[in-house]
Amino acid sequence: MTPDTTLESPTGTNGAPAEATVSTWRMRRWPEPRETRIPAWIYSDPSLFAREMEVFHDGPCWNFIGLECEIEERGAYKRSWVGTRSVIMVRGDDDAIHVLENRCAHRGSQLCWENKGVVNDFTCPYHHWNYDLEGNLLGLPFFRGAMGKGGMPRDFDKSAHGLRKLRVATLGGLVWATFSQEAPSLDDYLGEEIRELVLRATGRGKKLRLLGYNRQLLPCNWKLYLENSRDPYHATLLHSFFLTFGLLRTDTAFRAVPTLGGRHAIMASTYSAATAGQQNEVTRELASLHSDFTLEDMEVVKPVDEMGDSAMINFSVLPSVFFQQHGNSLALRHLLPKSATQTELAWTHYGFVDDDEDMNRRRLKQANLMGPAGYVAIDDSEVLARMQPVADSAPESVQVVTMGGVDLAPQETMLTETLIRGFYGYYREKMGL
Numbered sequence: 146m147t148p149d150t151t152l153e154s155p156t157g158t159n160g161a162p163a164e165a166t167v168s169t170w171r172m173r174r175w176p177e178p179r180e181t182r183i184p185a186w187i188y189s190d191p192s193l194f195a196r197e198m199e200v201f202h203d204g205p206c207w208n209f210i211g212l213e214c215e216i217e218e219r220g221a222y223k224r225s226w227v228g229t230r231s232v233i234m235v236r237g238d239d240d241a242i243h244v245l246e247n248r249c250a251h252r253g254s255q256l257c258w259e260n261k262g263v264v265n266d267f268t269c270p271y272h273h274w275n276y277d278l279e280g281n282l283l284g285l286p287f288f289r290g291a292m293g294k295g296g297m298p299r300d301f302d303k304s305a306h307g308l309r310k311l312r313v314a315t316l317g318g319l320v321w322a323t324f325s326q327e328a329p330s331l332d333d334y335l336g337e338e339i340r341e342l343v344l345r346a347t348g349r350g351k352k353l354r355l356l357g358y359n360r361q362l363l364p365c366n367w368k369l370y371l372e373n374s375r376d377p378y379h380a381t382l383l384h385s386f387f388l389t390f391g392l393l394r395t396d397t398a399f400r401a402v403p404t405l406g407g408r409h410a411i412m413a414s415t416y417s418a419a420t421a422g423q424q425n426e427v428t429r430e431l432a433s434l435h436s437d438f439t440l441e442d443m444e445v446v447k448p449v450d451e452m453g454d455s456a457m458i459n460f461s462v463l464p465s466v467f468f469q470q471h472g473n474s475l476a477l478r479h480l481l482p483k484s485a486t487q488t489e490l491a492w493t494h495y496g497f498v499d500d501d502e503d504m505n506r507r508r509l510k511q512a513n514l515m516g517p518a519g520y521v522a523i524d525d526s527e528v529l530a531r532m533q534p535v536a537d538s539a540p541e542s543v544q545v546v547t548m549g550g551v552d553l554a555p556q557e558t559m560l561t562e563t564l565i566r567g568f569y570g571y572y573r574e575k576m577g578l
């Protein structure tokens with residue numbers, strides 16, 4: 146795995162290039178029937194992208210920021226993102242976790258340039274304004290000028306010029322933040338079902354252990370990846386690895402559940418040793434099944450049922466995080482929009498402090514399914530990279546999402562696009578489209 150060095154946003158404020166001032170999307174109409182159609186223009190319009198950042202990422206939503214165990218000691222920090230805005234997650238003198246906008250209150254320089262570290266305070270590289278771990282302005286050079294000249298006005302109030310502080314909440318050892326004062330509590334934002342799954346995925350009070358990071362830049366709009374993470378239909382068709390080694394099959398028990406009107410999404414499947422590798426009506430449909438393939442090391446595809454429910458549950462929390470459980474590989478996929486046509490994917494792999502050596506090895510081995518070159522995840526990146534130019538070249542073209550019906554009811558099959566319909570129902574409402 147690579148060291149954690151999340152990528153810089155290639156664009157400016159809100160990721161919106163200069164030409165984004167013309168809001169072409171406001172003149173467009175969503176195609177009918179609205180519930181089952183998606184227009185391609187939503188994937189490449191910079192002005193629409195800027196609005197999405199305002200509505201979802203900077204808006205009344207809770208954003209995943211990082212793990213508490215990444216900043217254990219006082220002054221330990223990690224840089225993260227809320228949409229296209231850089232933030233710093235830091236352990237304060239009071240031992241509390243603070244999330245601060247990574248933007249100097251003086252003239253807006255990026256304050257912290259490293260991705261991780263331990264500091265006593267933060268000093269801006271530009272004119273050396275200095276802030277404590279809670280983002281309060283401590284001091285600035287030449288406050289009273291020099292040789293009787295210059296300096297700040299007498300009434301300059303340092304307490305009014307600190308870093309912007311986000312609202313912070315923690316759940317299951319994970320740190321969340323929002324710029325919005327209007328956002329409901331984190332619990333209400335997640336809803337009961339997702340809250341329960343966050344606790345399940347984080348070991349119900351166990352202490353998390355960081356295992357490592359992957360990251361990659363995807364040349365596609367963030368919603369193409371979000372759709373992909375809510376799309377069980379493709380899982381056994383595109384990902385021949387899943388099917389070949391029996392980790393996921395179309396005939397296993399499966400639930401696709403949109404929650405809170407499509408805001409979040411749950412995909413739960415049951416791993417069955419009995420059906421793994423078995424040929425039947427389902428497998429004959431699948432051109433990608435190579436049933437005679439084998440692996441040198443089968444531990445990669447032999448999970449232990451650590452949660453005691455034989456389930457693999459993957460779920461996504463709008464706007465930016467996907468909880469992944471593939472066998473014993475646990476990870477958070479952080480979806481970081483960079484521009485209308487570029488998205489970073491930052492994976493944080495974790496386990497638990499009380500894992501034994503066998504479990505730790507299994508988690509690391511099975512993590513090979515994920516990441517930029519993962520046995521499974523690589524397929525998604527390839528497909529999405531090839532979708533983006535098609536969307537760019539034909540913005541008036543329309544996608545169809547009618548697999549499994551036309552509504553957003555929960556379904557007990559992988560052969561459904563109900564989670565994608567659910568997301569776009571929610572998206573259109575919030576965007577006014």
Ligand code: FES
Pocket residue numbers: 249250251252253254269270271272273274
């Ligand atoms: S911009 Fe940070 S000190 Fe001037």
Ligand SMILES: [Fe+2]
Pocket residue numbers: 373379380384525
């Ligand atoms: Fe996929």
